[in-house]
Amino acid sequence: MNLSPFLARIVPLAVAFLLTACAGTPDAGPAPAGYYRVAQGDTLWRIATKNSRSVAEIKRWNKLSDNDIQTGQLLRVTPPGGSPASSASSSKPVPAPAKPATVDIRLAWPVPGQVVARYNGSTMKGIALAVQPGEPVKAAAGGKVVYVGGGIRAYGNLIVIKHDARVITVYAYNRELLVKDGASVQAGQVIAKAGGTAGVPNDRMHFEVRVDGKAVDPSPYLPDR
Known part of the structure; x- marks a missing residue:
């Protein structure tokens, strides 16, 4: 199953946040240093990753309590009193490289089940692994949880983990989520816990590896079986 459109705009209707104290007008100019002006199609996950x-940090710094954003609003993307990030001063999307470079990271299998669908770069942006309902799903490497939720029914309960500045892993079709956004x-x-929810497969999980925002074949990063 192709998760690429989803990861380009993680939960567009459910995972966005309404700015309170830092709101701007939709037709305002460029964002000041330390802030990001929401562009059309942006989500909080995409802004945080960029x-x-x-x-969790973006939500805390902006005192956000619900799941809406609006084009033109300002979000603080650096800690209050902190130094602005280089990418925070402009609302223009930062283009990713056309082809992700290789990275030096080794991942563990998130579940022991066999691969039932393989990455092909077009219709399948990750791999599908056979699971038994309720079996544990494990983090493929250490990192920080940057998304937890079930806002898109077709993909069930989803977790995204950021491992470093370039690599994230994606775990979809979960029955139960056991970590919180922002957790290490x-x-x-x-x-x-694997097994899916209503509307998604309950006998498999979907696993992705992304480098510089681009889906790559997870196989080279996983140990041989």
Whole structure:
């Protein structure tokens, strides 16, 4: 199943946040240093990733309590009193490289089940792994949780973990989520229970690796079986 459109705009209707104290008008100019002006199609997850932040940090710094944003609003993307990130001063999207470069990271299998669908770069942006309902899903490497939620029914309960400035992993079709947004996790830590929810497969999980925002074949980063 192709998750690429989803990861380009994680939960566009459910995972966005209404700015309170820092709101701007939709037709305002460029964002000041330390802030980001929401562009059309943006989500909080996308803004946080672009600025090397977590969703929890963006939410906390902006005193956000619900799941709406509006084009033209300002979001603080650096800590109050902190130094602005280089990417925070403009609302223009930062283009990703056409082809992700290789990275030096080794991942563990999130579940022991066999691969039932492989990455092909077009219709399948990750791999599907066979699971038993309720079995543990483990973090493939240490990192920070940057998204937890079930806002898109077709993908069930989803977790996204950021491992460094370039690499994230994606865990979809979970029955139960066991970590919270912003949490730090260790390699092999149980983060969810597999098995899906209504509307998604309950006999498999979807796993992705993304480098510089681009989906790559997870196989080279996983140990041989």
